[in-house]
Amino acid sequence: MRLTYALPLAGAATLASFAAHAETITVATVNNNDMIIMQGLTDEFEKAHPDIDLEWVVLEENVLRQRLTTDIATDGGQFDVMTIGTYEVPIWAKQDWLVELDDLPESYNEQDLLKPIRDGLSQDGSLYALPFYGESSMMYYRTDLFEQAGIEMPEQPTWEQVEDWASQINDPDNGVYGICLRGKPGWGENMAFVSTLVNTFGGRWFDEEWHPEINSPEWKEAVGFYVDLMNNYGPPGATSNGFNENQALFSSGKCGMWVDATSAAGRLYNPDESQVADKLGFAPAPIAETPKGANWLWSWTLAIPASSDAKDAARTFITWATSQDYIELVGETEGWTSVPPGTRESTYENPKYQEAAPFADFVLNAIQTADPTDSTLKPSPYIGVQTVNIPEFQAVGTQVGQMIGAALAGQQSVDAALDQAQRSVDRTMRQAGYYD
Amino acid sequence: MNPTMTKKLLLTLLAWGIALIVFFPIFWMVLTGFKTEGEAVATPPSLFFEPTLAGYHEVMARADYLKFALNSIVISFGSTLLALIVAIPSAYSMAFLPTKRTRGTLLWMLSTKMLPPVGVLMPVYLLFRDMGLLDSQLGLTIVYMLMNLPIVVWMLYTFFKDIPKDILEAGRMDGAGTLQEVLYLLLPLTLPGIASTGLLSVILSWNEAFWSLNLTTSDAAPLTAFIASFSSPEGLFWAKLSAASTLAIAPILIFGWLTQKQMVRGLTFGAVK
Numbered sequence: 001m002r003l004t005y006a007l008p009l010a011g012a013a014t015l016a017s018f019a020a021h022a023e024t025i026t027v028a029t030v031n032n033n034d035m036i037i038m039q040g041l042t043d044e045f046e047k048a049h050p051d052i053d054l055e056w057v058v059l060e061e062n063v064l065r066q067r068l069t070t071d072i073a074t075d076g077g078q079f080d081v082m083t084i085g086t087y088e089v090p091i092w093a094k095q096d097w098l099v100e101l102d103d104l105p106e107s108y109n110e111q112d113l114l115k116p117i118r119d120g121l122s123q124d125g126s127l128y129a130l131p132f133y134g135e136s137s138m139m140y141y142r143t144d145l146f147e148q149a150g151i152e153m154p155e156q157p158t159w160e161q162v163e164d165w166a167s168q169i170n171d172p173d174n175g176v177y178g179i180c181l182r183g184k185p186g187w188g189e190n191m192a193f194v195s196t197l198v199n200t201f202g203g204r205w206f207d208e209e210w211h212p213e214i215n216s217p218e219w220k221e222a223v224g225f226y227v228d229l230m231n232n233y234g235p236p237g238a239t240s241n242g243f244n245e246n247q248a249l250f251s252s253g254k255c256g257m258w259v260d261a262t263s264a265a266g267r268l269y270n271p272d273e274s275q276v277a278d279k280l281g282f283a284p285a286p287i288a289e290t291p292k293g294a295n296w297l298w299s300w301t302l303a304i305p306a307s308s309d310a311k312d313a314a315r316t317f318i319t320w321a322t323s324q325d326y327i328e329l330v331g332e333t334e335g336w337t338s339v340p341p342g343t344r345e346s347t348y349e350n351p352k353y354q355e356a357a358p359f360a361d362f363v364l365n366a367i368q369t370a371d372p373t374d375s376t377l378k379p380s381p382y383i384g385v386q387t388v389n390i391p392e393f394q395a396v397g398t399q400v401g402q403m404i405g406a407a408l409a410g411q412q413s414v415d416a417a418l419d420q421a422q423r424s425v426d427r428t429m430r431q432a433g434y435y436d
Numbered sequence: 437m438n439p440t441m442t443k444k445l446l447l448t449l450l451a452w453g454i455a456l457i458v459f460f461p462i463f464w465m466v467l468t469g470f471k472t473e474g475e476a477v478a479t480p481p482s483l484f485f486e487p488t489l490a491g492y493h494e495v496m497a498r499a500d501y502l503k504f505a506l507n508s509i510v511i512s513f514g515s516t517l518l519a520l521i522v523a524i525p526s527a528y529s530m531a532f533l534p535t536k537r538t539r540g541t542l543l544w545m546l547s548t549k550m551l552p553p554v555g556v557l558m559p560v561y562l563l564f565r566d567m568g569l570l571d572s573q574l575g576l577t578i579v580y581m582l583m584n585l586p587i588v589v590w591m592l593y594t595f596f597k598d599i600p601k602d603i604l605e606a607g608r609m610d611g612a613g614t615l616q617e618v619l620y621l622l623l624p625l626t627l628p629g630i631a632s633t634g635l636l637s638v639i640l641s642w643n644e645a646f647w648s649l650n651l652t653t654s655d656a657a658p659l660t661a662f663i664a665s666f667s668s669p670e671g672l673f674w675a676k677l678s679a680a681s682t683l684a685i686a687p688i689l690i691f692g693w694l695t696q697k698q699m700v701r702g703l704t705f706g707a708v709k
Binding site (some may be wrong): 026028029030032036040055056057058059060061063066070071074075076077078079244247248254273 | 458474477498499555558561562565570571649650656657661664665666667668672673
């Protein structure tokens, strides 16, 4: 009984998708705030382009990444627009999995895209994805606690100073911890932060011959500093804190300082979501030996898979969603703090945005000082600030992240954890054929 | 109080305790769905608050719940029906006409459940791509049917084995063919067992998330994909996620509640010999 109508239904669905394929495009995206706003503006797009219908697949970041990788690696053709990060774009472009985006319309104003972001999405001078929003990392702090302790924030803080300040404002009895940092293991979680810390302490992931340097003195110093700092002045159970958990802690007044994504600024500054909106200070990410690679660079981008059969309609959509007009539209309908940040110079020149977002200059500066091609003190063979843009990095980064997580939890010493991480990364790189 | 009374009281308390522990996460999820995002993450968590439908409103505004729910219903019931059609004859032959290899075949069937599904994701994806089954209800129905088949065959086999052969033989003496034997004797006698097997298969298909997330896009996406779109690594989402989850389990919860009697009867069927 059930089957008798299940079969024709399934058949009809397949037919329908065939007939409508000329104008329906399937957009796969992450369910972060900015993308939900984009989904909410579907009607605006369809009004302007009546010949194109949008179909949305919205998934959580990790699920989406797995889903898209399966589809693109098998040439499945299920999606016309994919939301991917700066890490995937160069790797996928090299595999010829993405449509090259040359001759974009003049009105798109390609030169307006922030240079570090644009460079990260280009291969041999052509763009392979368009940036939807971009971010770097910076420091948030509580101006009230700093005033009480008589601390003045310099233009460029150092990690040594941060440790000193953390000791002064740490007050666990009253539920305030000196500093909150990521501890949840994962290449996009704790390792995004730890990589920038290692960079600024003068370390690097690989030497010029692709041999890992995880147990080098720089790594040991950086990770040792991180573990001590968190054990002395961090919140309990830091190994389960990722971006989201730390944002909840900081916005409920439990942290004196927090170094993390610039994209948190809008939410921390919004009194509806944050109890510290009126006592929020911003500063660049702290540095140690070198300013190089001290703050990361990431962007969520829209790309067209080579397997799409509606490439023109897809291109129309992604140029719309990453255009100056789109940013204007979000500003007018959702408020200027909600516009997708970190992609266009014009956003930062806009007086309405400057007025609504006092953190705009810090964000712009952070993004512009991040250089994925030159992020380590000693020369390195790879591109990426907090990532190494090779396919093996997801596995490698997560392995190392777990071992550093174990050191943070006190299950093993920092030296032992890094020695073990070194052996594990060495094995992966050898197996992948980087050296014999 | 005499010792038997004390024992009874302790057992009652224990049963209540376990029931509450099992029920608590569901209760908390339903409760969280009616909170604001701020209240949902508040520490200490609040038990008393002003309920709001904001989470539900947003969930309904962002996704077409009915479409997802209809997909879930068609796919889970469709796959269960298919599985029963295939499993009843095979369980019949194993229970009443066993050979030397029956035991081995049964164990081999079960062993397919020990393979992690992700191990065959790529080949299945490629097959589905070439057959045009990606993002179709039919494709997911077939996968779920195959996924649940070992369990369905096993359960039916144990239920069928409890039927004395003599009853079927008596039927045959009266001139019943194999088909009549199955339809008029075996099935009515084991109906509670078949019902509970079917219910289990429906519930397993309803809750399956790996294949449904990987093989569907939008047209055939069931409720598991609906839930997956509300958890997020950025921003607050617990109230919305709880509201979405409550909506997703509501149909199967109501269905399970209505059929509770058959379930329990089927699961304890033949337990006392």
